[in-house]
Amino acid sequence: MTKQEFFMKLRETLSDELNDRQVNEQVQYYEGYINEQIRLGRSEREVLDELGDPRSIAHNIIDGIEAGGSNAGYSVYEEYTENGENARQTEPTWKAKFKVYGTMAVILCIIFVVLMLVTRLIIWLLPAIVVAGAVLWIIKKINGQ
Structure with a gap:
């Protein structure tokens, strides 16, 4: 599975239960995580295998949000990239x-x-x-x- 397929399945499953803002936040989180791991020298395949099925991830996210509110499971923090730009990230x-x-x-x-x-x-x-x-x-x- 490629990153694009992963995000397509994740977005599709999340879209059934969450609004666009919540879907985008979750996709951004996983996109940031995958890109960071690749930047650290891991292969895309390795990272995606570690994460597992995007539908399972989506169902866990949906369950967490339903149980604890709109941002359950994640909180937003600001991080600066190497070129000084402000990159909005999420952390557990x-x-x-x-x-x-x-x-x-x-x-x-x-x-x-x-x-x-x-x-x-x-x-x-x-x-x-x-x-x-x-x-x-x-x-x-x-x-x-």
């Missing part, structure tokens, strides 16, 4: 989620460390705060307030 959702959750984990770790340091500072200063409070209370009592 797990990668996008990993980036988001990783960022959240780093932020939570920073918050944890800051809270730990503040807590240690308060614990370290607590005796001085208690003594100062007791002295102020005694002074108020002596002055009759």
Whole structure:
């Protein structure tokens, strides 16, 4: 099977269930993937054999979109090509989620460390705060307030 046959079958199967924008996004994703693999030195036949039947891929995409929304399974990211042009690509959702959750984990770790340091500072200063409070209370009592 050639790339053209692969895309024809993929587009045909996707067109039964998805709108043109969704079909084009999915075809662009696989076109980008295949071209990238060929650019890395793999043969077209090798890449297409690895991907398998385009109808099965299309059915998996349709099932994913029906289960999770219009962009289920993929999120859009921007990538710059060698000549500086902006090439719109898609990446699997797990990668996008990993980036988001990783960022959240780093932020939570920073918050944890800051809270730990503040807590240690308060614990370290607590005796001085208690003594100062007791002295102020005694002074108020002596002055009759």
